[in-house]
Amino acid sequence: MSCEACAASPVRVVLRIPESDLTAVRASLGNNAGEIWLGGGVMSLPPEAVTARIRYWQEFFDTSLWAAGLGNNRGLGTEELQPFDVWAQGLPPVWLDELLARGGLRMAMQPIVDVGSGSIVACEMLVRAVSAAGDFISPGALFQAARNQSRLFALDRACRIEAIAAATQLPSDWYVFINFVPTSIYVPEHCLRSTVEATRKHGLAKSRLVFEVVETELVEDLEHLRRILDFYRREGWQYALDDFGEGYSDETMLRAIQPDVVKLDRQFVDHVDADPAKRRVAEGLAQVAKSLGVRLLAEGVERPQEALLLRDLGYLWQQGYLYGRPTFDVPVEHINWR
Incomplete structure (x- = not known):
């Protein structure tokens, strides 16, 4: 038998954002982005939900105060977070x-x-x-x-x-x-x-x-x-x-x-x-x-x-x-x- 807690979790993006941005970021996510809030301004999101909003967030928030990295739905990997803009710049370009x-x-x-x-x-x-x-x-x-x-x-x-x-x-x-x-x-x-x-x-x-x-x-x-x-x-x-x-x-x-x-x-x-x-x-x-x-x-x-x-x-x-x-x-x- 296996339990849910031991099962492998899908790769997700972990974000840490200032408390002052929480309400507005929640509004931008709507009801269907699949986010999991982990407390302390940290959340876990499907990668596509993040990449879809990168340009929007960078335009309307001070993302120099944010951090991002890969983790899962339990937030693992949060200790290795990078500055958000650095992390976003490292994503592969698209045509x-x-x-x-x-x-x-x-x-x-x-x-x-x-x-x-x-x-x-x-x-x-x-x-x-x-x-x-x-x-x-x-x-x-x-x-x-x-x-x-x-x-x-x-x-x-x-x-x-x-x-x-x-x-x-x-x-x-x-x-x-x-x-x-x-x-x-x-x-x-x-x-x-x-x-x-x-x-x-x-x-x-x-x-x-x-x-x-x-x-x-x-x-x-x-x-x-x-x-x-x-x-x-x-x-x-x-x-x-x-x-x-x-x-x-x-x-x-x-x-x-x-x-x-x-x-x-x-x-x-x-x-x-x-x-x-x-x-x-x-x-x-x-x-x-x-x-x-x-x-x-x-x-x-x-x-x-x-x-x-x-x-x-x-x-x-x-x-x-x-x-x-x-x-x-x-x-x-x-x-x-x-």
């Missing part, structure tokens, strides 16, 4: 850091149209990345790498700032949709400070910005998401929920968050005119959204038949290849698909 350091991100723009007037009312800013060899990296691969390399905070922030800079090319009466990943934001007052500064620097009216929540299915802490969105509201920004369709969790999220805009998932847009099941989903979302005063937007529209049916259901804002593909140039102002 995503190199990409961000050389400014390897660009923003493409895809139009969002009002099918009633036939005019563009907004653009969604879509990240594109270029490797050191000059190859394009798909957004999916880019964000998967950010998760694997514990750089989601750094990548998501860089994308927001680049999107705001690129939006200065657009007409001043267009809305600007900017994606963000909720799990990359630990404390909104800290993590979104650079977004506030970028908006001010580039002179964008706050009322034009619509921050789009992506990966809602990965949101486990609804209260944390509400804190982020409350911060957006206080700043005078709007927010949207992406990729909505059928399911209790979707409707629950919609009612709990009550965004300014909700996007119908492209899978329910594709041939919605010929598929009664997809039409029921589109009608159901439209009914709930209208009852809450939420604007409807359909994405992935590629055929006039889809556009017309969705328009009749109340999806007056639409986005998709029917109107324009993402481009590095400002989209043309007139839509002639009809």
